[in-house]
Structure formats: C-alpha cells, structure tokens
Amino acid sequence: MLLVTGCGGAFGRVAVPGGAHGDLLPEGAPEATDPIPGAGLYGFARSAAIEYPGAEIRAVDIDPKDRPERIAAHLIAELCSPDEPVAVGYTNGTRNVPRTVPVPLPGGGRPPLPLxxxxxxxxxxxxxGITARSALALADATGCHIELIGRTPPPDEVEDPALAHALDRVALRAALVHQGLRTPADIEAAASRVLAAREVRATLEALRRVAASVRYHAADVTDPKAVYAVVADVRARHGRLDGIVHGAGTIEDRLLCDKDPVSFARVFGTKVDGARHLADAAADHGDAPAPEFLVLFGSVAGVFGNRGQADYAAANDALDTLATTPAWSRRFPGRVLAVDWGPWAAEAGGMVTPELERMYANRGVPLIDPDGGTDAFLAELAHGTTGQVVLLAEQPGNGFGGRP
Ligand SMILES: NC(=O)c1ccc[n+]([C@@H]2O[C@H](COP(=O)([O-])OP(=O)(O)OC[C@H]3O[C@@H](n4cnc5c(N)ncnc54)[C@H](OP(=O)(O)O)[C@@H]3O)[C@@H](O)[C@H]2O)c1
Known part of the structure; x- marks a missing residue:
C-alpha cells in the first residue's frame, strides 16, 4: 500500500530555528497548502503496517512541484526497500525521516506560566480523565478561571441516594438492577452515566477550591455551533480567553479489517474537527486579546502507530500536523502545541484502565505518574517553543520528553 501526500516532502513542517525540525525542511522549501491533504495518513499507515507485518506499507510525502520522473523514482524506491520507516518524505532529492529527539525538561520547581x-x-x-488533572494543575499553579467542555450532562449537586452507596461499576450494576433495569445494555449505559456524572462532579468540586471560578458546558466538540457558542459565552462573561486545551478524545479500538467507517469518523472527528472548530472560534476574537496558546492532547499512537488504533493514530497524527504546519496553525493567533502523551497510570482516571495497565506492565512499558505528567505539561507550557512534543514516562536513557 502506497499513500502519497503532497505537503512539500517534510510533512508540511517548516524549519524551526534551533529546533529539532530544522533538518526537515530547508529554508525556502514550499509550504503546504490549507487544508493539508491527507492529514493523519502517516499515523494511519504506521498502524496499518503493524497490523499487516507482511505487507509493504509506505506513506510518502513529496513536493508536487518536483519533476514527475523523480517523484516516480522515489515512490518505486520506497516500495522496493523493506524494513524502512513507514513515513518518509522527499525534498529536492533529499530523503526526510521524522525522528524523536530526547530532550530533558528544565528542572527546579514550578515554572512561570503565561497565565x-x-x-x-x-x-x-x-x-x-487526564485533562481534568491538567485543569486542576493549571488552576492550582495560577488560580485562573477554568471553563470545561464535555458531553456528559451537568450533574446534580447531590447524587441519587439510592446509588450513592454503590462505589464501583460492579456495585452500581447491582443497584441498577434493584431499581428495575433489566437488559445488560441498559444497565451498562446507566452505570456509565452515573460514573461519568460522579467524575464531573468531583472535578468541579476540586476545581472550586483552587480556581478563581469554574464553569462546565455540556457540549459536543464535533458540533461547530456548540463550540462557537461556548467560546462566545466565555468571552461575553470574562472579556477574554487566554488559553485552550483540547483534551476531548475517544477510542473505539478495532483491527482495520473490522473497522466501521462511522466509528472511524467519530474517533477522528472528535480530535480533528474539534481542534478545527476551536481554532476557528478562538481566532474570531474581535477586540478581545488573542489567546496565548492552543494545546492539543495527542498520543504516541500517532507517532509510532498502534495495533487496533488506525483511526486514533490517524487523528493524533493529524493533530501533530495541525500544530506544526503553518498553514493550519496560522488560524490560531497564539502558540499551537501538540502534546503526544505516552500512557498514563490508571489512577489518573483516563483511557488506561487497570486491565490495560496490567498489559503495559507485562510488556515493560512504563506509565506516566499523574503528578509527573501534569508537572511535565506545565513545564512544557512555560518553557517549550516547538509545535510538537512527545511526553513519555521516564525510562533509563530516554529522559521524559522528546521532540519529533
Ligand atoms: N490517558 C492516557 O494514557 C492518554 C495517553 C495518550 C493520549 N491521551 C489523550 O488525552 C486526552 C484525554 O484522555 P483521557 O485518558 O483522559 O480520556 P477520557 O478519560 O476518556 O477522557 C476523554 C474526555 O473527552 C471528553 N469527550 C469525548 N468526546 C467528546 C466530544 N465529542 N465532545 C466533548 N467532549 C468529549 C469526555 O467527556 P464526555 O464523555 O463527558 O464527553 C472526557 O472528558 C485524549 O485526547 C487522549 O487521546 C491520553
């Protein structure tokens, strides 16, 4: 399988003076157009290559202005060279391969944040989940105002006493059956609603203790009108919006051969359409000051690919493109940063369940400790300069962070 994009040969990135992207795109090289054709294809191809180890799968970025015979030669050369990286690019005859460079984060106490x-x-x-942890860390460090978006309806102040004693999903199932629910699907859906409401309630309570104010908006980030309405409401009440963190994401893991296109679109759209809507709404800031930053929570799945996560990897790879390609990031007036997280420990409350945590432990994959993760996030926000950073749990010889 050969996937070809025409972003200029360096995945749409430009040279960052002193940054790790500097060797990817020479000065004066063509800049990719907007919208980037095929954003997310590299993450998709990396996952497909993991799922089909015997197949030759390559995503090649070329400069469409290059000579056709030279482009053809590059593509044939890629198809004839097994065991090479899945995503490669060609700029003026030079072969470009993205790489991750370990970069230790600055140590020594809480960094000054742009807030x-x-x-x-x-x-x-x-x-x-982990974005709630990040919200708490931001509010704790600065005392700022926090506005939250999620699809879960705003929870009642106090939980239904008939369910409050049921502390986990197992106990909740029993309590819901006692309340008259019968089908497993109804019981699971109701238990998920109760657990989500509990999590939202706990986050709001914790934030009220440290933030100047906190407000929760029940909205779907894939709905542009809803995103615009929230951003307009925030600006109407506060007269400003200083930073945005796009942490909304969802996983619906299936092998490619079992993927449902509607499910693929849901996973992809939550991240990528959500990011587009946020960038558009925030850029329309009128007389209010422009936001300082837009942080997109991505995943190492986009950087390395992952079995069963072609949709999720594509979405996260597309976020990297959004953050590092001027044609996209220019929509947003402040700094755009993609943070590609490695897996967090299950106690952080995010996508990594205790079962997944055991699987990572068996594979020897270290997990990000929640406090270490939020500290790294704040440090990156305060000190970082690049458009993309990979943040992994520390392991001997690699440090905590890396920049592709
Ligand atoms: N946890 C990890 O180890 C890890 C690793 C790498 C990357 N990440 C990334 O970090 C972010 C947070 O992950 P998490 O682990 O904390 O996951 P999580 O616990 O499942 O949280 C996902 C959040 O996204 C919200 N959400 C999902 N779809 C939405 C939509 N259409 N509109 C608005 N909100 C939506 C959910 O709220 P509602 O359900 O209320 O809508 C929830 O608050 C994700 O982008 C994920 O890809 C996490």
Missing part, C-alpha cells in the same frame, strides 16, 4: 489569576482557560474533555 495569571485573571486568565481564563478553556479545556475540552477537562471534566474527566
């Missing part, structure tokens, strides 16, 4: 107590930060997905 104060008056600042307003909007976090999608911020009422649950």
């Amino acid at each position: 104060s107590r008056d600042s307003v930060v909007l976090l999608t997905g911020g009422a649950r």
Whole structure:
C-alpha cells in the first residue's frame, strides 16, 4: 500500500530555528497548502503496517512541484526497500525521516506560566480523565478561571441516594438492577452515566477550591455551533480567553479489517474537527486579546502507530500536523502545541484502565505518574517553543520528553 501526500516532502513542517525540525525542511522549501491533504495518513499507515507485518506499507510525502520522473523514482524506491520507516518524505532529492529527539525538561520547581489569576482557560474533555488533572494543575499553579467542555450532562449537586452507596461499576450494576433495569445494555449505559456524572462532579468540586471560578458546558466538540457558542459565552462573561486545551478524545479500538467507517469518523472527528472548530472560534476574537496558546492532547499512537488504533493514530497524527504546519496553525493567533502523551497510570482516571495497565506492565512499558505528567505539561507550557512534543514516562536513557 502506497499513500502519497503532497505537503512539500517534510510533512508540511517548516524549519524551526534551533529546533529539532530544522533538518526537515530547508529554508525556502514550499509550504503546504490549507487544508493539508491527507492529514493523519502517516499515523494511519504506521498502524496499518503493524497490523499487516507482511505487507509493504509506505506513506510518502513529496513536493508536487518536483519533476514527475523523480517523484516516480522515489515512490518505486520506497516500495522496493523493506524494513524502512513507514513515513518518509522527499525534498529536492533529499530523503526526510521524522525522528524523536530526547530532550530533558528544565528542572527546579514550578515554572512561570503565561497565565495569571485573571486568565481564563478553556479545556475540552477537562471534566474527566487526564485533562481534568491538567485543569486542576493549571488552576492550582495560577488560580485562573477554568471553563470545561464535555458531553456528559451537568450533574446534580447531590447524587441519587439510592446509588450513592454503590462505589464501583460492579456495585452500581447491582443497584441498577434493584431499581428495575433489566437488559445488560441498559444497565451498562446507566452505570456509565452515573460514573461519568460522579467524575464531573468531583472535578468541579476540586476545581472550586483552587480556581478563581469554574464553569462546565455540556457540549459536543464535533458540533461547530456548540463550540462557537461556548467560546462566545466565555468571552461575553470574562472579556477574554487566554488559553485552550483540547483534551476531548475517544477510542473505539478495532483491527482495520473490522473497522466501521462511522466509528472511524467519530474517533477522528472528535480530535480533528474539534481542534478545527476551536481554532476557528478562538481566532474570531474581535477586540478581545488573542489567546496565548492552543494545546492539543495527542498520543504516541500517532507517532509510532498502534495495533487496533488506525483511526486514533490517524487523528493524533493529524493533530501533530495541525500544530506544526503553518498553514493550519496560522488560524490560531497564539502558540499551537501538540502534546503526544505516552500512557498514563490508571489512577489518573483516563483511557488506561487497570486491565490495560496490567498489559503495559507485562510488556515493560512504563506509565506516566499523574503528578509527573501534569508537572511535565506545565513545564512544557512555560518553557517549550516547538509545535510538537512527545511526553513519555521516564525510562533509563530516554529522559521524559522528546521532540519529533
Ligand atoms: N490517558 C492516557 O494514557 C492518554 C495517553 C495518550 C493520549 N491521551 C489523550 O488525552 C486526552 C484525554 O484522555 P483521557 O485518558 O483522559 O480520556 P477520557 O478519560 O476518556 O477522557 C476523554 C474526555 O473527552 C471528553 N469527550 C469525548 N468526546 C467528546 C466530544 N465529542 N465532545 C466533548 N467532549 C468529549 C469526555 O467527556 P464526555 O464523555 O463527558 O464527553 C472526557 O472528558 C485524549 O485526547 C487522549 O487521546 C491520553
């Protein structure tokens, strides 16, 4: 399988003075157009290559202005060279391969953030999981105002007493059966709703203790009108919006041969359409000051590919493109940063369940400790300069962070 993009040969990136992208695209090389054709294809191809180890799968980025016979020669050469990286590019005859460079984060206490107590930060997905942890860390460090987006309806202040004693999913199932629910699907859906509401309630309670103010918006980031309405509401109440963290994401893992296109679109759209809507809404800031930053929570699945996650890897790879390609990131007036996380420990409450955590342990994959993860996030926000960073749990010889 040969996937070809025409982003200029360096995946749409430009040289960052002193940055790790500097060797990818020479000065004066063509800049990719907007929208980037095929954003996410590299992550898709990396996952497909893992699922089909016997097949020759390559995603090649070329400069469409290059000579056709030279482009053809590059493509044939790629198809004839097994065991090479899945994603490669060609600029003016030079072969480009993305790489991750270990970069230790600055140590020594809490870094100064580009935020104060008056600042307003909007976090999608911020009422649950690792983005909730990040919201708390931001509020704790700065005392800023926090605005959250999620699809879970706003929870009642106090939980139904008939369910409050059921502390986990197993106990909840029994309590829901006692309330009259009968089908497994109804019981699971109701248990998920109760657990989600609990998580949102706990996040709001914790944030009220440290943030200047906190508000939860029940909205779907794939709906552009809903995203615009939330951003407009935030600006109407505060007169400003200083930073955005797009943490909303979903996984519906299946092998490619079993993937449902609607499910693929849901996983991809939550991240990529959500990011587009946020960037568009935030860029339309009128007389209000422009936001300082837009952080996109991505995953190492986009950087390395992952079995069963072609949709999720494509989405996260597309976020990397959004953050590092001027034609996209220019839509947003401040700094755009993709943070590609490695897996967090299950106690962080995110996508990594205790079962997944055991699987990672068996494979020797270290997990990000929640406090270490939020510290790394704040440090990156304060000190980082590049458009993309990979943040992994520390392991001997690799440090915590890396920049592709
Ligand atoms: N946990 C990890 O180890 C890990 C590793 C790598 C990357 N990440 C990334 O970090 C982010 C957070 O992950 P997590 O582990 O904390 O997952 P999580 O616990 O499942 O949280 C996902 C969040 O996204 C929200 N969300 C999903 N679809 C949405 C939509 N259409 N509109 C609005 N909100 C939506 C969810 O809230 P509702 O259900 O209320 O909508 C929830 O708050 C994701 O982008 C994920 O890809 C996490």
